[in-house]
Amino acid sequence: MIDLDxxxxxxxxxxxxxxxxxxxxxxxxxxxxxxxxxxxLERVKxxxxxxxxxxxxxxxxxxxxxxxxxxxxMAVPAEEFEAVLTKVxxxxxxxxxxxRAHRLNMWFVLATETPEGITDTARAIERETGITVHCFPxxxxxxxGFRVAA
Amino acid sequence: xxxxxxDRQIIEALQGGLPLVSTPYAAVAEQxxxxxxxxxxxxxxxxxxxxVRRIAAAPNHYKLGMTANGMTVWDVADDQITELGALIxxxxxxxxxxxxxxxxxxxxxNLFAMVHGSSREEVEEKRARIxxxxxxxxxxxxxxxxxxxxKKTGLRLRKRG
Numbered sequence: 001m002i003d004l005d006x007x008x009x010x011x012x013x014x015x016x017x018x019x020x021x022x023x024x025x026x027x028x029x030x031x032x033x034x035x036x037x038x039x040x041l042e043r044v045k046x047x048x049x050x051x052x053x054x055x056x057x058x059x060x061x062x063x064x065x066x067x068x069x070x071x072x073x074m075a076v077p078a079e080e081f082e083a084v085l086t087k088v089x090x091x092x093x094x095x096x097x098x099x100r101a102h103r104l105n106m107w108f109v110l111a112t113e114t115p116e117g118i119t120d121t122a123r124a125i126e127r128e129t130g131i132t133v134h135c136f137p138x139x140x141x142x143x144x145g146f147r148v149a150a
Numbered sequence: 151x152x153x154x155x156x157d158r159q160i161i162e163a164l165q166g167g168l169p170l171v172s173t174p175y176a177a178v179a180e181q182x183x184x185x186x187x188x189x190x191x192x193x194x195x196x197x198x199x200x201x202v203r204r205i206a207a208a209p210n211h212y213k214l215g216m217t218a219n220g221m222t223v224w225d226v227a228d229d230q231i232t233e234l235g236a237l238i239x240x241x242x243x244x245x246x247x248x249x250x251x252x253x254x255x256x257x258x259x260n261l262f263a264m265v266h267g268s269s270r271e272e273v274e275e276k277r278a279r280i281x282x283x284x285x286x287x288x289x290x291x292x293x294x295x296x297x298x299x300x301k302k303t304g305l306r307l308r309k310r311g
Binding site for chain 1: 151153161164165166167168170171173176186193194196197199200201202203204206207208209210213214221231232235236238239240248250251253256257262292295296297298299300301302303
């Protein structure tokens with residue numbers, strides 16, 4: 001556990017904005033936070049090593065690459081949950097999967113290179129598990145952001 | 151945007167993240183055997199076309215004290231969802247906000263807003279604030295709390311042979 005001081009909170013918020021494509025892109029971050037470039041890099045490494053940041057890098061949009069993302073949900077009976085989970089997670093197209101407290105208790109995101117890949121994967125999971133896969137593709141996206149209290 | 155072999159190599163090289171060094175693009179370019187300018191020009195094109203949304207950090211909400219989260223879901227009048235969705239998406243505690251199709255009769259909700267908080271109570275408070283904003287356009291709502299992460303991986307491109 002490391003101390004999440006004000007500087008680290010500032011840094012986490014700033015690092016969620018788009019990094020520039022300059023030769024030394026962390027200089028701008030350093031200037032904004034009031035640290036040296038080396039200090040920024042050191043802090044980012046520590047935040048990442050300690051799990052405060054899961055990743056630092058480009059966020060790719062599968063849809064813009066001709067692929068697709070889709071949120072899907074299933075109502076899995078409790079006694080079958082682990083067996084169904086193994087079958088669902090075995091698909092490389094399943095990017096995230098969460099158990100949620102609801103009749104629809106398994107929620108996962110499919111990421112595929114083609115729009116047809118979503119339907120194909122959902123149908124394959126239905127065949128393998130005998131459970132309906134509800135697909136909830138995004139129709140509209142509203143701004144995405146997250147800020148820690150600075 | 152059509153991606154060529156070099157673009158795909160760049161994406162594969164960056165899927166795990168950007169190296170945390172002072173000249174990260176130079177490091178990746180060297181690894182790929184291309185010039186740094188070539189790499190950054192291609193990344194700029196990918197940003198312009200939306201293939202790259204941004205180059206940024208993915209925070210771990212749990213580690214940041216946001217240990218409670220709820221996927222709040224709302225049945226909102228279709229003719230008001232664009233206007234109201236924008237208001238909900240702009241709230242600082244909402245990380246993802248989408249209009250999605252209903253799956254009737256099982257699922258009447260068409261607006262999804264992921265809410266983070268340091269406690270279940272805080273998530274409920276924030277849910278109440280969304281409810282106030284939606285006002286008369288709201289017909290039904292629910293909140294789905296995650297009880298377990300079952301899988302979490304980044305996007306993985308399959309290698310084309």
